[in-house]
Amino acid sequence: MSVSDDPTMGRAERDLVALGIAVAAIFLFVGTGGMVLPQVVRSWMGLGVAPDPVLVSVLLLNIALVIFGWRRYAELTEEIAVRRRAEELARRLAETDPLTGSLNRRSVRAAADDLLAQAEADGLAVAFVMVDLDNFKSINDLNGHQAGDSLLCVTADRIRAILPRDSLLARLGGDEFACVVPFDPRFPDRIDQFASTLIERVGEPSEHDGLSFEITVSVGITGNVDVSGQRVATNDVLTLIHRADIAMYHAKKQGKNRYFWFEEAMESELRFRSELETGIRRGIPRGEFVPFYEQQIDLDTGEIAGFEMLARWQSPTLGLVGPDVFIPVAEDIGVIAELSENLIDQALAHARDWDPALSLSVNISPIQLRDPWFAQKILKLLVKHNFPPNRLDIEITESCLHDNIGVVRSIITSLKNQGVTISLDDFGTGFSSLAQLRTLPFDRLKIDRSFVSELATEEHSDKLVRAIVSLGDGLDLPITAEGIEDTAILDKLRSMGRLKGQGYFYGRPESIAEVRARLSAAGKLNGLGTVPRPVRDEGTETAADQRKTG
Known part of the structure; x- marks a missing residue:
């Protein structure tokens, strides 16, 4: 539950009791002070008698109430601001992969749903591109997890650098990434070009602590339109990710370091x-x-x-x-x-x-x-x-x-x-x-x-x-x-x-x-x-x- 949805925090944000105490105390201070303070001044100057002790006590009580009410209201306001900042940080951490800064498996579905809706409104198609590093486990085992983490970060940065505008990048776990890319359905070959460029760029050598690594990737592609530009039967994000995953595993079986579009026969083979x-x-x-x-x-x-x-x-x-x-x-x-x-x-x-x-x-x-x-x-x-x-x-x-x-x-x-x-x-x-x-x-x-x-x-x-x-x-x-x-x-x-x-x-x-x-x-x-x-x-x-x- 967010701060804005929390009824307790909503009441705290609108704490009329604390604010009312402060406002009432101010009014009482003005009324009482208007009578008592002139008498105090004249008494100090020797021009009159001292004010009534009861009125002085009331004035001091008003001052205390003003300070208490205003301080209480300020503390509540600051607490709410801190809670809002903490909630925003928690939301970002929950939706973002902490290692690569990309979306994570939990958040990509909602983001892809929004992208699909916006793309449909704009007359665009959306491709789901699944990317998996080949033989990543051996690199991790031989060189340590720090080298593996470094390679994952480099891979994410290289993919992000070539992603078309308004695209999404998510790390689904381990060494598997997903790209959600809007494109003009009249030119599906642009996704092929993107996949080819991705394989080439990610495959460039990278270094960590004096060690040089060369990695290849297997890529699977599907979309809400097929290669001929016709709309497919499903527009469900999880189904499209699953199909791209099937195509990616087919690429691995065919020798790795390549890409394939999803075909129905692949799903039958996987079954x-x-x-x-x-x-x-x-x-x-x-x-x-x-x-x-x-x-x-x-x-x-x-x-x-x-x-x-x-x-x-x-x-x-x-x-x-x-x-x-x-x-x-x-x-x-x-x-x-x-x-x-x-x-x-x-x-x-x-x-x-x-x-x-x-x-x-x-x-x-x-x-x-x-x-x-x-x-x-x-x-x-x-x-x-x-x-x-x-x-x-x-x-x-x-x-x-x-x-x-x-x-x-x-x-x-x-x-x-x-x-x-x-x-x-x-x-x-x-x-x-x-x-x-x-x-x-x-x-x-x-x-x-x-x-x-x-x-x-x-x-x-x-x-x-x-x-x-x-x-x-x-x-x-x-x-x-x-x-x-x-x-x-x-x-x-x-x-x-x-x-x-x-x-x-x-x-x-x-x-x-x-x-x-x-x-x-x-x-x-x-x-x-x-x-x-x-x-x-x-x-x-x-x-x-x-x-x-x-």
Whole structure:
């Protein structure tokens, strides 16, 4: 409640009692003083008798009442003025972000409502522009909150400097800003120009305590008119902010440092994403995520050397879902470690009854290798299932080597010391150096399927694959080739040396029931018998369905 709305303060501001006392006392002073004071003066001059003591007392009482009434009225007036100033300050603090001086989430709605009404009266449209700093958390964590606060202030100042007249700037929280910009609906491209300029200006280097920072921003835009100039169905501020937010997240998904206008399909995609997140969280404890297995073959003999475990989601609503759909979401929402460990737990239980010569390969997410206790978790699972460590092969991608090489080295060493083998997966797609290959104790290199698949066409040379094989020979690292699709690829790989391979030529990934049936028929359960060379499965599963948990 404001001072002006407070009935108590309103009465204090119009305190007629105090004012009436003062005014009445003044009148009484004038009346009484007119009789008493002349008598006092004449008495002092020796020209008359002294005034009546009662009248003198009345005069003194009048003086006291004048002083009291006027002082009381002045104090009340000053108190009200102080309260008004305090209320105005509190209102500004409540409506303004104290760090950047822009509006805050609480106040932007009312301000945007007013701007929408004024723009409509003036025949203008209004765009809502959502701005989010990319990778701000890492800057904050690495350099401290003061550096982060400085960057937020610089960002707000740069946005404010290019805002069109009568626009609003609000910080909604964290590193997210909102701009509300009126514009001529005949020229919506001016908002595109504003967004492009904003990305360019905010991306300029800034400094704090001798440190230089470069930041990018993702921007989402919507408005009460669409890009064709037609009015949209809603004029609600919260709805428009929500749509701009959706467009901003779409910009982040598309690579960041760019802007997008809101489209209805984005909201459907976001809703599907939300359903995926909910389904994944519920599905893990319900056992909906299960391992499938892809054969790994000794190319010389054609015999099964082991299996690579691949994740599948048996969703009650979506059916069998490949990891390319759910793994990125699981990584984003922070459940990838729980999901992966659950799958490894199942896979170790499945593989325990296989022929001891068969290995089990599992892919590890880069996020898991940030956990310094990861090696201990794997070893605990091995003990739980009494599974020989030398039969387990952990596959990590090249990108893992750049996140935290110290932690990765420690984890690899701990696993190696217990007998677990380590393979460098998708070799050739990252930036691993020869020094890393020499110093990190890898046991095997896996050539990425993108290189292997090129062997099927005449126009592509096999020199790159041969170079990787030669590198493996030089480092004494065995090679596995992924993505073997046909006999042409297989024949070329066989000519390069003794390799292992996997791919659709040997069949699609299978459930544990199918694997057990295959191994049982071949006498490969509990270490009995041999298995003949497999034939190609003519299935049509796409390569996207076979993306790994890494």
